[in-house]
Amino acid sequence: MTGKLKHHQALKAEGLLRHWSSGLFTLFVSHQWLGRHHPDPNSEQLRVLQGLLRNLLAKTVTIEYDVLTQFFGGTGPKAELDKLVGAYLWLDYIxxxxxxxxxxxxxxxxxxRYVWSIHSYVDRCALFLALVPPCIHHDTGVPCSLNSWLDRGWCRTExxxxxxxxxxxxxIVVVKGEDSAQYMTGLSSLRYPVYSGMFAVEDDKAACSLLVQKALMKYLSMLRAAKNKTAYRLYLSLFEQMTGCENKKRSMEEFLHDFCFSEPVGQHKSLGPVVCAALSGDxxxxxxxxxxxxxxxxxxPGMLETFNAELMPLHFALEFRSQDLRVLQTLLExxxxxxxxxxxxxxxxxxxRTVDAVDQLVENRADVNLGTTIAQLPPIHFAVGAIGAPCEVVARLLELRADVLGGGGGVACSPLHNVAFSGDSHNDLRNAQLLLDNKxxxxQRCRPEGIFRPIELMARVSSRCAGRSGALVRFFGNLSSTPLGWCAVFGNEGLLTFLLRERADPEIRNNRGLRAIDLATSERVxxxxxxPVPHIYLLESGSELVTEQF
Structure with a gap:
């Protein structure tokens, strides 16, 4: 298809639409409309979609999980992508x-009738593409990207x-460019319930929430029948929080029955009774x-929802129940x-996720600069990175003298490096500004030590021998880069632009002698x-963070 995207009736009249059947390999394309009367007035999203599909068919682009998920064992499916030849698309406008x-x-x-059957369309499609290249809304002039897509109620419903x-x-495959696509995973995805999304028609909120509630109930039934107890218990624990329903109070007997636990409760490890009760808010x-x-x-156990990290009850309670201090206080008591x-x-x-939760932990002798995990990094690194903590939480950690330069004995990077992994939302950029304001x-270059130094060297050897390497090898082979270099590796355009505005030097080379531009896998980066100047001006025009012109 060339030119402007045509609507449903026009394509139907031309005989270009086909009824779905079980033999059709179909891609569901979710996107944010870039205009009030047409979803893609300048065909920006269409060109990105066409370019990505061409690159996938030519095998010049691969789709992978994020680096953290891969490092702890996550591998993405490949068989489905081999079926793209002759595939069909489902896109709302057509x-x-x-x-x-x-x-x-x-x-x-x-x-x-079509709209309220959206769950059936999604369920019958083999692949789900979130088409979210950075664009400007045709009518409002507001930037649109993955961040704004996640804010939209209908996008959350899909x-x-x-x-x-x-x-x-x-x-879900997140598509940011013709050469940029990645599987979505992680804790952050659980923070976007439908009932808190933005809807142009307010009545749609309740209807979409009910739609998702029914889908979740069906999903729970499937998990229970399949005896996938870990996932079943996680989503049942979060049911009220994800659907906006009131917390359900259970007796001990009801709890054990609902969550498939048996007595004695002390025998259960893994995602056990304490986690489920904490997530349920009881x-x-x-x-x-x-x-x-x-x-x-x-x-x-490691799950894709948690970047494959092995979390304990206190981690789960803070991630999903930071606003409920009774649960936190009970666990500490x-x-x-x-x-x-x-x-x-x-x-x-x-x-x-809240300042009060930080204060309560510190009152109970939590160490603000305790180096943990194999990376030997303090909490603030993970807070601004994989966790994507709210900026007020990061501000409180900095008030408590959290280390902004990074310790030694492991990855030895600054928390500013880790923001590159988190993303380029308004909250991410505020966290970056807070870190810079605190010196x-x-x-700063990352200086890997301990086990990460040989990992870096092995990744460099692997990259040299294999030629074109995957995201994990590419990242560890260039671990010694600056935050700007990490942005280039992760394709983080927003933070890259922000750091350039803050006088980040694009000519600094890592241990391999490579600059940020040498590390970029995306043409947009x-x-x-x-x-950078036009992009910096665009950032300044749409950000309250900027108080002085570049």
Whole structure:
């Protein structure tokens, strides 16, 4: 297809649409509309989609998980991508009747029937693409990207319908450019319930929430029947938080039945009774379970929802219940260790989502600069990185003298490096500004020590021998770069532009002698590094962080 995207009725009249059948390999394309009357007035999203599909078919682009998930064992599916030849697309503008000027009066009802069947369309598609290249809204002039897509209520509805699909389990693919696509995973995805999304029509919020609630109930039934107890218990624990329903109070007997636990409760490890009670917000039940010798320090197995990290009950409570201090206080009173950590999970301070939670942990002797995990990094690194902590939490950690330069004995990077991993949302940029205001060095190079030095050297050898390497090898082979270099590796355009504005030096080389532009895998990132000024001006025009012109 060339030119401007045509609407449903026009393509149907041309005979270009086809009824779905089980033999059709179909891609569901979710996107944010860039105009009030047309979803893609300048065909920006269409060109990115076409370019990505061409690159996937030519095998010049691969889709992988993020580096952290891969490091702890996550591998993405490959078989589905081999079926792209001859695939079909589902995209709202071309597959749902549109109320254009020539539309009949009865079309509005037909459109609603299509819209409220969205979960069925998602469930029958083999791949789900979140088409989110950085663009400017045609009518409002507001920047649109993955961050704004995640804010939209209808996009969240599609996202959760996919997550709770009982058919295809291929992860969501986030598409940011013709040469930039990655599987979505991590704790951050659980922070976007439908009921808190933005809807143009307020009545849609309740209807979409009910739609997702039904999808989640069906998904839970499937998990229970399949005896996937870890995932079943996680999503059942979070049911009320994800659907906006009131917390459910359970007796001990009801709890054990609902969550498929048996007595004695002390025998259960993994994602055990204490985690489930904490996530359910039931602090009274927590006391009863610990009295019955349920473990306060059982490690949950690595899951894609947690970057494959082995978390303990206190981590889960802080990540999802930081606003409920009763749960946190109960765990601490029951002697949960405020400095507990595992090989791949930092201490609980890194998981805080509220300032009050930080203060409560510190009052119970949590160490603000305790180096943990195999990387030997303090909590603030994980808070601004994988966790994406709210900026007020980061500000409080800095008030408590969190280290902005990074320790030694492991990765030895600054927290500013880790923001590159988190993203380029408004909150991420505020966290970067907070770090710089507290004397973080915008040009600090990472200096890997201990086990990470040989890992870096092995990755460099592997990259040299294999030629074109994957994201994990590419990252560790260039670990010694500046925050700007990490942005180039991760394709983090927003933070890259922000750091350039803050006088980050693009000519600094890492241990391999490579600059940020040499590390970029995305042409958009290379474009910004070659000529940053227009992108800096665009950042300044849309950000309240900027108080002086470049």
């Amino acid at each position: 597959c749902v009747p549109q109320l254009v000027e020539s539309a009949s009066s009865s079309l509005a009802y037909e459109q609603l 996202f959760w319908c996919k997550s709770f699909s009982t058919r295809s389990k291929v992860p 602090h009274e039940l927590l006391r009863n379970l610990v009295s019955a010798r349920a473990s306060l320090h059982a490690r949950a 029951l002697r949960a260790d405020p400095n507990c950590s595992t090989l791949n999970a930092s201490s609980p301070l890194s998981s805080c 973080a060095d915008v040009n 290379r474009t910004i590094l070659r000529d």
